[in-house]
Amino acid sequence: MIPEIGHYALILALCIALIQGVLPLVGAHQGRREWLVLARPAAQTVFFLLAIAFLVLAWSFYVNDFSVLYVAEHSNSQLPVVYRLGAVWGGHEGSLLLWIFLLSTWTILVAQLSQALDEFMVARVIGVLGLVTSGLLLFVLTTSNPFMRLLPAAQDGRSLNPLLQDPGLVFHPPMLYMGYVGFSVAFAFAIASLLSGRLDAAWARWSRPWTTAAWVFLTLGIALGSWWAYYELGWGGWWFWDPVENASFIPWLVGTALLHSLAVTEKRGSFKSWTVLLAITAFSLSLLGTFLVRSGVLTSVHAFATDPRRGIFILIFLALVVGSSLTLYALRAPKSSSGSKFSASSRETFILLGNVFLVVSAGSVLLGTLYPLLIDALHLGKISVGPPYFNSVFVPIMIPLLVLMGIGPWTHWKKTDLLTVIKRLWLAGLVAVLAGITIPLIMGEFTWLAGLGFLLAFWVIASGCLQIARQAKIGKPTRSFMGMQVAHLGIAIFVIGVTMVGAYQEEKDVRMSAGETVAVGGYTIQLQGVNVAPGPNYQAMRGAFLLMKNGKVETTLYPEKRSYFSSTMPMTEAAIDAGLTRDIYVSLGEELADKSWAVRVYYKPFVDWIWGGCLLMAVGGVLAMSDKRYRMKLRRAS
C-alpha cells in the first residue's frame, strides 16, 4: 500500500507541475495577476508531493519491501542500513527521482529567496522550472517508475552492486545532481528574461549567486566522483576521460565560462546575448549528460540496463528544450550590440578570451565523447577514443588559459594600460620561472611538461598573492574578490597535484609471497601475509603490508579482496596511506600459484592536492556567493 502512495504522489506532482509550468507563464504573458500568484503555491505543492514520493521510496528500502521491483533489484536484507538508503539513488529510476526532487528543491529555494524580485519575473522563472519538472516527471512515470511492483514479491533482493557500497556513493550523486540541476535555475532566469525582453544587469545580478551555487555543487560532485574512482574502483587513477566523467565535466567547463560572463553582464551590461547562450548551453549539456549516462548508449561504470524507450524520450525532451530555447533566443536576443564600450586591453577582453578557451575546450571534450557514437550511428564501424586524444587536445588549450588567469584579475573594466600590469607582475613571472626550474630538479628529474606545469601553477599563485597584498593595503578586500582569488588558487593547487602525479608517480604490478618486498618512491613495502577476514555481508581475503622508510616501519596497510554473499562478483578494496606530499596505494590482485599474490603498488606524489584544489575552488565559490551585495538582497527578501 505504501509504495502506491509514492506512485500516486508522483502522478499528482505531474498534474500540479503542469499548472506550475503553464499558468504563470501564460499569466505573465497576458498580464493576469490571478494566474501569476499560483506560481509559488504550485511549486511548494510539487515539492511537498515529491518529498513524499522520495520518502516512500527510502522507506521501502529501509523496511526491505522486496515487492517493489526497484528495491528488489538494488537492495538486499543483508545490506547495512546506510547503504540501503544510499541504494535509493543506486539505480536508474531512483537517481532520476532524486534529480527531480532536487530540481523541485531549487525551485522552492528560488521561490522563497526571490521575494524582492518583480513578480512577473519570479512567475516566469518558476514557470520555466515547472515545465522542466513536468517533462522529467512524465519521463519517470512512463518509462522509469521506481514504484513498479514485483508480484509475487522476491524472497530477497539482488543487492546493490558492491562497487557502490561505499560512503562515497552516498554523497557523490546528490552533489553532482545538485550541480547539474542547479544550472536549470540559470537557464530559467535566462529564458524568463528573454520572454520579458528585459535582459539587463539586474537579471545578471540575480542569476549570479544561483549559478555560483550550482557550480560549487558540480565542482564538489565531480571531485567526489574522481576521489571515489581513485580509492574504490581500484584503478588508482584520478581521471580516465571516461565518457560519463566527460558528461559531467563539459557542463562544468561551460558553467565556468558562464560565471565569468555573468560578471561582465552584471558590472558592465555587455555580453548579454553571449551570457544567455551560455546559460542555455550549460543546462542543455547537463540534460545531455543525463541522457548519455542514463540511456546506456555509453559503456561505463554508470551504464545501467538499457531500455531504448528511455534514450528516445530523453533525446526528444532534449531536442524540445534546446530547440525551443534557441528559437526564443533567435527571436528575442538583443539585436544590436548593446552595453558599454571597452578597449582591446580591458578586463572584458580578458574574460572574453578566457570564455573562448573554456568553450573551445568543452567543445573538444564533447567531440571526443560523441565521436564514437556518431561513427557508430552512421555505420562506419565501432571505435573508441582514448585518453591520449583528450590529453593532447585539452591540455594545450589550458596552457594559455592559465597564463590569462594570472593577468586578467589585474586588468580594469573598459581600459587598462597593459604596461602598468606587466610592471606589477614581473615578480610573479620571476617566481613562476624559478619554480618551473627548481621544483622538477628537487623531485629528481626535469621534464619540460613538469616544468611548464609548475611554472603555470606558481604564476597563478604568485599573481594572486601579489594582488591580495596590494588590495589589503588599499582597504578590506570584498568577499567576492577573495572568492575569486581562492578559486583561482584552487586551480593552481590542482595543477600542482596533476603535474606531480603525471610526472613523478610510480606504478608497479608485482608478484609477491609472504616476506617479499617491493621498493617504490623511496619506500619499501613488505607482504606479511594474506588471511581470511569476515565482513557484515561479505568475506574478504585481507593482505597485511608493512610500509617502511629507511628501515623504519611507518604503518601497516590492509588491502582486501572481497566476495559478497549476494553476488558472484569479487571486489578489490585498495589500502591507501594518504599524506600531504604523497599517497602509497596497495591493492591485491589475484592469488597466483604457490601462495603468491599479484599485487599492485603505487606511489602518488601530491595526489591529494588534486581534490584539495577542487575543495578550494568550491570554498572560493561560497565566499563569492556570500558577498555583501547579495546578502542585502536576502535581507530585503526576508
Place this chain on the structure above:
Amino acid sequence: MKPRHKRALLIIAALAVIGVAALLILNALNSNIALYVTPSEVAAGNAPKGQAFRIGGMVKDGSLKRDGLTVHFVITDLVKDIPVAYTGILPDLFKEGKGAVVQGRMNANGEFIASEVLAKHDENYMPPEAKHALEQAQKNGSKQ
C-alpha cells in the same frame, strides 16, 4: 582603436583559438582512435596493421593460463578464436565465459598482445562491443 577594428581583432583572436584547437583535434583523433574488430574479422586478416585496435568477445572457457604475472587466454566470438597475452592485474570482473574487450596489437606469432583489458563493472552486464561480435558471428554462421 575604433570599435570596428576592435571587434575585428576579437573575432580574429577567437578564430585563431578555434583554428588551433581544430588542428589539435584532427591530429589527435587521427592517432588516438582504436577500431573495434570482431575475432572473425581478425582471423580473416581484416584487422588494422601497425596500429592498436580493440577486440570484443567472450573469454573462452578453460583457456585461461597463468605464467607469473602474464596471463594467456583466448577471446572468441564462438566461430573464431584469437589467443591473447596480457601482463598485469586483470579487472575484478574478468572471467572465463564472460564478455571482455581487449586493446593492443597482434605480434608476429599471431598472438594479440593486450595493453589493456576491460571488463565491465556489473556481473549482469555485457559490453555492447562483445555482444556485437557474438551477434555478427552468429549472423554470418547462419548464412553459410
